[in-house]
Amino acid sequence: MDNKDLLGLELKSIMEEDSRDLKLSEQAINRIISSREKTWKDKLNDFLNKEIEIPLAPALVGFAALFVVTILPKNIFNDENIKIINIDSSQIIIRDGKEVGRK
Amino acid sequence: MGEEKLIKNLKNGKEEAYYELVNKLGNKLLRSTYLMIKDEKEAEDIVQETFIRVFNNIKGFKGNSSLYTWVYRIAQNITIDRIKSKIQTISYEDYNMALDNTDEIVIENINKQILREELDKLNFIYKQVLVLYYFDDLSIKEISEILNEKEGTIKSKLSRGRVLLKDALERGGKLNG
Numbered sequence: 001m002d003n004k005d006l007l008g009l010e011l012k013s014i015m016e017e018d019s020r021d022l023k024l025s026e027q028a029i030n031r032i033i034s035s036r037e038k039t040w041k042d043k044l045n046d047f048l049n050k051e052i053e054i055p056l057a058p059a060l061v062g063f064a065a066l067f068v069v070t071i072l073p074k075n076i077f078n079d080e081n082i083k084i085i086n087i088d089s090s091q092i093i094i095r096d097g098k099e100v101g102r103k
Numbered sequence: 104m105g106e107e108k109l110i111k112n113l114k115n116g117k118e119e120a121y122y123e124l125v126n127k128l129g130n131k132l133l134r135s136t137y138l139m140i141k142d143e144k145e146a147e148d149i150v151q152e153t154f155i156r157v158f159n160n161i162k163g164f165k166g167n168s169s170l171y172t173w174v175y176r177i178a179q180n181i182t183i184d185r186i187k188s189k190i191q192t193i194s195y196e197d198y199n200m201a202l203d204n205t206d207e208i209v210i211e212n213i214n215k216q217i218l219r220e221e222l223d224k225l226n227f228i229y230k231q232v233l234v235l236y237y238f239d240d241l242s243i244k245e246i247s248e249i250l251n252e253k254e255g256t257i258k259s260k261l262s263r264g265r266v267l268l269k270d271a272l273e274r275g276g277k278l279n280g
Contacts, residue, residue: 007265008237010213014222015238019134028147029129033121036158 106170113161125154128171131239132178138234140186141223149185153178168248175241175249179231186227213272221271229264236261 083094104112104123112120129150137146156177164173222230235246243261247254 006213007269010215010218011222011233011268012237014215014219015134015138015234018219019137019238022130022134022137022143022146024125024129024133024147024150028151029125032125032129032151032154032158033118035155036116036118036121 110161110164110166110170113158114164121158124157124170124174128174129154132174135234135239136178136182138238139182139227139231145185149178149181152181156181172245172248175235175239175245176251179249182231214275217272217275218268221268225264225267229260229267232257232260233264 081096085092085094104120109120109123113124132153133146133150136149137143140146140149153174157174164170168176222233225233231250232246235241235249236243241249243254243257247257250257
């Protein structure tokens with residue numbers, strides 16, 4: 001079978017001309033590639049690349065709570081029970097509790 | 104990337120191997136399918152389905168044929184499934200009719216426009232073989248593997264298709280087959 005005879009050459013030329021502009025679209029290629037079975041590595045990458053959306057109001061409340069717990073001194077809101085006894089020019093201060101450090 | 108390595112990488116799920124196969128065969132398959140069915144959207148759907156089926160079954164590919172032949176076979180099976188209702192069956196005698204004058208088609212002047220129209224009108228089973236042979240540059244042996252038919256049958260279809268086109272050209276654009 002000769003594919004170089006006149007009829008063969010004309011057929012090839014017509015087929016080339018008629019389909020010249022056809023190309024798979026980007027969407028089609030993406031659909032094809034995304035259809036493949038994913039490996040554990042792909043799944044891990046997908047997870048790490050995932051965009052996480054955090055709603056602003058709960059995020060601010062959470063951040064404020066974290067700030068209060070970690071940054072502010074523990075006793076800032078405690079009302080210390082202090083008694084002051086005046087004896088002449090001296091004062092005796094009595095507290096409920098006080099941290100004592102070793103020198 | 105050689106074919107063996109490509110198959111290995113496909114089986115290991117490497118993304119670059121998937122892109123390589125799609126880049127290598129995607130447009131060629133799309134054009135070839137379009138030439139057979141003349142429906143751009145349907146052709147793209149067939150190509151998509153072909154690759155999806157290839158990727159889903161690549162682990163079971165045993166290498167009895169080349170990877171490309173296997174991909175083409177899947178594409179042809181999907182194409183035939185989709186247009187089954189439109190394919191006219193041809194008798195065995197019809198295939199053999201053309202064998203006597205297979206290589207002796209002499210045409211002095213070809214009206215390209217008439218040839219194009221007649222090619223479009225040609226029965227799918229002839230057009231399919233003509234496209235695989237002339238456009239995809241596949242050998243008779245490769246086409247017989249793709250279509251799972253004997254080489255003699257492919258030769259007959261090819262000859263019959265050519266004879267029908269030649270006759271139509273001689274009559275100025277009227278197909279008999």
